[in-house]
Amino acid sequence: MFTENPALLGFVTIVIGVGACLGYFYLSNLVLDTVIFPAKGSKAGRNINRANMVRPWLFLFPALFALTVYLAYPVFETLRLSLTDRSLDGAFVGMDNYRQMMNEAKFWEAVRNNMLWLIVVPAVSTAFGLLAAQLTDRIRWGNLAKSLIFMPMAISFVGASVIFKLIYDTRPADQNQIGVLNAVWLSFDGGLGSVLALQVLPSVLLLAFAGVVAYVAWLFVRDIVASGRDRSLWLMPLRLLVGVGGLWLIWVSLSGLGGLWFSEFPYGEPQTWLTVPMWNNFFLMIVLIWIQTGFAMVILSAALRGIPEETVEAAIVDGANPFQIFFKIKVPQIMGTIVVVWTTITLTVLKVFDIVFAMTNGQWETQVLANYMYDKLFRANDWGVGSASAIIIMLLVTPILIWNVYNARKEMR
Amino acid sequence: MTSLSLKNVSKSYGAVEVLRDIDLEIEEGELIVFVGPSGCGKSTLLRMIAGLETITSGDLEIDGAVVNDYPPAQRGIAMVFQSYALYPHMTVYDNMAFALKLAGKPKDEIERAVRDAAATLQLDHLLDRLPKALSGGQRQRVAIGRAIVRDPKVFLFDEPLSNLDAALRVATRIEIAQLKESMPGSTMIYVTHDQVEAMTLASRIVVLHGGNVEQFGPPLELYERPANTFVAQFIGSPAMNLIDATVASAGQVTTVTMADGGHADAPIGSSESDIGSAIKLGVRPEDLSVTDSDDYLVKATVEIVEALGETTVVYFKSQNGRDPMIAKLPGIHKIERGSELRLIASPEKLHLFDESGRSFLYR
Amino acid sequence: MASIAGKKSGLTWAVQLSVAALVLLWLFPTVGLFVSSFRSADQISSSGWWAALFPSEQSEVYRTADPDDTRVPDGDGFVVTGNIFEDAPRDILSWGVSSRDIAAFRPGETADMKDGEQLTLQPDGSYEWRGSADQLKGRGQRIFVTATVPPEFSLSNYETILFSGSGQDNMAKAFFNTLTVTIPATIIPIVIAAFAAYALAWMEFPGRALLIAAVVALLVVPLQLALIPLLRLHLEIGIGKGYLGVWLAHTAFGMPLAVYLLRNYMVGLPRDIIENAKVDGATDFQIFTRIILPLSFPALASFAIFQFLWTWNDLLVAKVFLIDSTGSTTVMTNQIVELLGTRGGNWEILATAAFVSIAVPLLVFFSLQRFLVRGLLAGSVK
Structure with a gap:
């Protein structure tokens, strides 16, 4: 009868659930103190100590149970499932699932797209967040601006997908465009304005991006070249990875530059943005960037405020201009927080599912691992390959996991 | 009657021993001050008495019962914390009533106890406020009131004045002294690193250093008859001068000579075996005076002179490059930097310490 | 900073303008959805939502009054008079009587139709339709009007979505289902996590550091890994797909963050207060309920908001653990995704449905932002 009225069911569950939790904690403590180890009689002192040894586990048990x-x-x-085959009644098949997965083009497409997401979304969100934090901290209505930029955080990925689908919407050429992007696109006609906005400006941005990547990569790589600093040998793979990744990114942005200048733009034709291969990935990423920038901004803004005012004032007295103050005084001091923001967004990106599921469902070469996995699990019903792809996601998360645990332990000491 | 006693109490964290074989007998109605430099273990000792730290070995007795395994609430103690530790979400009244409520006391009894304590501490008009609406001194009084309400056998104070500014500290110190007067039967243990608090408040002082009790006695005994060089230098400001000396003759009066030709006859007993041994002669800066005669205690070169008006503090060049030498002369003196002064002190103000730092009085 | 000598005000203006641009850029998408949800299907498909805020040129079709009832004899023939704008007068730019040429005439001109039939339309919308008895019968004459239309919004989409719509168009049930999922899934983990966080923050026991490290590790485990094993587990022990399963799943998935967040906060509470409570005779249970819980309110609120937003906005967990083949327990996010599939072009439905689903989180966000920010700052692993 409860099941007929979900609201009532929910209410009853809250009462029972919360009541049961509190009751459990209260009664288990009571039993411990009065029945098992009573704090009375000749052994009172010893019993109290024993009870205190058991008590933490009473407090922890429900949470530990849930976590485990x-x-x-x-x-x-x-x-285990990734090593078995469901259709063979769960027989052990070794690496077969992985082999099958590796042979699928869709899997590699998902891996490639995930890599793009992993690079672009955290980088752009953090950069925008830093910019917004720095700018809003200096104006009077900064808090209002912050809360408006932060707002998408409250919007579901699905809701955001609908919002952006409206932006990317396409109508036939002879009708009024109702998607903003196409409306803007159609206002370009191939004239000087278009060249400036669609070729010159993006080129500048791409070059700037490649420059920043090159600089960061160099920062990591130069320690390999420079001898003498032999500490942290285990950072070597990381440095190499960053170096290789940096080269790849530079190559991608330079080839994008070529594309900008040598391909013909279909001016005047409304585009179905979400079906343009490669670019559609970026249109999906914009949704997540839109959501995550606020998060980055809030955390970085707090970090910026935590910078001792004296260091900034000292820099002003030393004659630094606002840009030098920002890049040479402020950013280095909040580097730790930037890393935290970056990794947190990276984690979100690795789990991104709803956006792709709702907007393209992985069609037109927009597949990502999380959606690939869902596809395998619940459409293809292939639990083996599904689990295998989940393990791939886990592997990608593992470095961050280790890093976090390492830091948390360091902090506790 | 003994109110609280520690018998061979030790505390270690793993292999690190922070308190060694502490033996103390505290009588009912005493105000005992634990004093010592930071890290000496005084707070740990207090927390062990409170039951907030376990006792590694030895026995803690309160009113004749061993309470090692009792939780704090059942030891009959109340504690005033350095940070006051007021419950920020409760009013002053609720803060003071919390312990009694937990103990299941009837409402009217709680009400009476709280009102009485509040009246004693002039907190009546603040009972409905939250801690954040109180001044530092008021918070301090609430913390004390919270302890009084429980009518404990022993009050424990953990550096209760160190969060107050200088003026308020003096005022509150006097208040605590008055409070003690008004409750002659209650035993109090008070931890501080400030020797002024220790000297003014204590009936007896425990000087702790490196996990050991260096001396346990009334304040003036510590000042006049320090048991060792540590106590001698810890109590009193500026610290006692220690001068390298050699025992020249022993007996009821011990004669010592200094390398610079000075000498002294201290009315302190010594044995024949001491003759010729290198010792430390202790003399407090305020006991030194300047002389012209050849019959001096010590010669020293003036480095810095601080004229404070009521006194003149003279810092001398160190005799052995290690121990500083200071004289505190009453009134105003014209003393040139770089001049050499001859100093003298009356014999009964002298202290003798052997090589291990122990006073000749306590051998 | 503002008082430093010799600073140019030009830079401040540049900052103001760039912030304004950034805010507008970030607000623009949501506003688009919001505005669209108040427009009719025709309005949405005929112009972009940004045009809805201004008077727009629109082509509309009107019909004269029914000639059989209203025609009056006039000379040789008959005449029908009236006004096409019965309630909302507009500025007529041009008009026509045939769909092939809708802008043939100016207001005030007379259209000559075949065989002496005539129609005159005045700027105020009043018309005069003359003709013979044969011509003035049947249905009213169609008039194509191109006019400037003032912005027009209505709540009818919301009425459809919340009350009158049928099947997929009605979100009321999904709304309550979402609420049913969300509230227990927010409250229960708080209780459980608070106790565990207290133990990890303030109780001494062997293995504590290890457990904290484990919580930090589980913080980042993607819940994708949990889907299959847990679904199997739920099916095996008979929970199956349903509210109980989704509550359990949300409770457990929120647990690492809850424990981590609350422990971090509780460990920062002053040690003296807790020890004082011990001296006052409080048991651990009493210390927890009477000291720690009230003092941890900001952290509890932060986590509650997180968990609420997360469960309200969730799609994946609901799809896997809750929604069965009958679809009677669908949540709003899922229904919107289905709408995207089946009614992808019906923006009036989609926009309104989406806005209904994000309205509650936005409300929570704007009213409790303070706690959310505080939680974020405490929750990111440092």
Whole structure:
């Protein structure tokens, strides 16, 4: 009868759930103190100590249970499932699922797109967030501006997908465009304005991007070249990885530059943005960037405010201009926070599912790993390959996991 | 009657021993001050008495019962914390009533106890306020009131004045002294690193250093008859001068000579075996005076002169490059930097310490 | 900073303008959805939403009054008079009587139709239609008008979505389903996590550091990994797909963040206060309920907001653990995704549905932003 009225069911669940939790904690403590180790009689002192040794586990038990059954166990179970085949009644098949997955073009497409997402979204969100934080901290209505930029954080990925689908909407050429992007696109006619806005400006941005990448990569790589600094040998793979990644990014942006100047733009024709291969990935990424920038801004703004005012004032007295103050005084001091923001957004990106699912469902070469996995699990019903792809996501998360645990332990000491 | 006693109490964290074999007998009605430099273990000792730290070995007795394994609430103690530790979400009244409520006391009894304590501490008009609406001194009084309400056998104070500014500290110190007067039967243990608080408040002082009790006695005994060089230098400001000396003759009166030709006859007993041994002669800066005669205690070169008006503090060039030498002369003196002064002190103000730093009085 | 000598005000203006541009850029998408949700299907498909805010030129079709009832004899023939704008007068730019040429005449001109039939339309919308008995019968004459239309919004989409719509168009059920998922899934983890966080922050026991490290590790485990094993588990032990399963899943998935956030906050509470409570005779349970919980309110609020937003906005967990083949337990996010599939072009439905689903989180966001920010700052692993 409850099931007929979900609201009532929900209410009853809240009462029962919360009541059961509180009751459990209260009663288990009571039993511990009065029945098992009563704080009375000759052994009072010893009993109290014993009770205090057991009590933490009473407090922890429900949470530990939930964490173990719902998060720790599935990691290993998924690993096991990825080595078995459902259609063979769960027989052990070794690496077959992985082999099958590696042979699928769709998988590699998902990996490539995920890599793009991993690079672009955290970088752009953090950069915009930093910019917004720095700018809004200096004006009187900064808090209002912040809360408006932060607002998309509250909007679901699905809601955001609808919002952006409206922006990307396409109508036949003879009708009024109702999507902003096409309306803007159609206002370009191939004249000087178009060249400036669509070729010169993007070129400048691309070059700037390539320059920043090159600089960051060089920062990482130069320590390999420079001898003498032999500390942290284990950072070597990371440095090499950043170096290689940087080269790849530079190549991508330079080839994009070529594309900008040598390809013909279909002026005057409305575009179905979400079906343009490669570019549609970026149109999807914009949704996540739109959501995550506010997050980056809030955290970085707090970090910027935490910078001792004296260091900035000292720099002003030393004659630094606003840009030098920002890049040479402020940014280095909040580097730790920037890394935190970056990794947090990276985690979000790795799990991104809703946006792709709602907007393209992985069609037109926009597949990502999380959606690929969902596809395998619940459409193809192939639990083996699905689990295998989940394990791939887990592998990608693992470095961040280790890094976080390492830092948390360091901080506790 | 003994109110609280520690028997061979030790505390270690793993292999690190922070308190060694502490033995103390505290009588009912005393105000005992634990004093010592930071890291000496005084707070740890207090927290062990409170039950907030376990006792590694030895026994803690309160009113004759061993309470090592009792939780704090059942030891009959109340504690005033350095940061006051007021519950920020409760009014002053609720803060003071919290312990009694937990103990299940009847409402009217709680009400009476809180009102009485509030009246004693002049907190009546503040009972409905939250801690954040109180001044530092008021918070301090609430913290004390919270302890009084529980009518404990022993009050524990953990550096209660260190969060107050200088003026308020003096005022509150006097208040605590008055409070003690008004409750002659209650035992108090008070931890501080400030020797002025220790000297003014204590009936007896425990000087702790490196996990050991250096001396336990009334304030003036510590000043006049320090048991060792540590106590001698810790109590009193500026610290006692320690001068390298050699025992020349022993007996009821010990004669010592200094390398620079000075000498002294201290009315302190010594044995024949001491003759010729290198010792430290202790003399407080305020006991030194300047002389012209050849019969001096010590010669020293003036480095810095601080004229404070009521006194003149003279800093001398160190005799052995290690121990500083200071004289605190009453009134105003014209003393040139770089001049050499001859100093003298009356014999009964002298202290003798052997090579290990122990006073001749306590051998 | 503002008071430093010799600073140019030009830079401040540049900052103001760039912030304004950034805010507009960020606001623009949401406003688009919001505005669209108040427009009719015709309005949405005939012009971009940005045009809806200004008077626009629109072509509309009107019909004269029914000639059989209203024609009056006039000379040889009959005449029908009236006004096409019964309620909302507009500025007529041009008009016509045939769909092939809708802008043939200016207002005030007379259209000569075949065989002496005539129609005159005045600028105010009043018309005079003359003709013979044969001509003035049947249905009213169509008039194509191109006019300047003032901005026009209505709540009818919301009425459809919330009350009168049928099937997929009605979000009321999904709204309540979402609420049913969200509220227990927000409250229960708080209770459980708060106890665990207290133990991890203030109780001494062997293995504590290890457990904290484990919580930090689980913080980043993608929940994708949990889907299959847990679904299997739920099916095996008989929970199946339904509210119980989704509540359990949300509770557990929110647990690492909850424990982490609350522990970080609780460990920062002054040690003296907790020890004082111990001296006052409080048990651990009493310390927790009477000291720690009230003092941890900001952290509890932060997590509650996080968990609420996360469960309200969630699609994946609901799809896997809740929504069965009957679809009776669908949540709003899922229904919107289905609408995107089936009614992809019906923006009036989509925009309104989406806005209904994001209205509650936005409300929570704007009213409790303070706590959300505080939680974010405490929650990101440093």
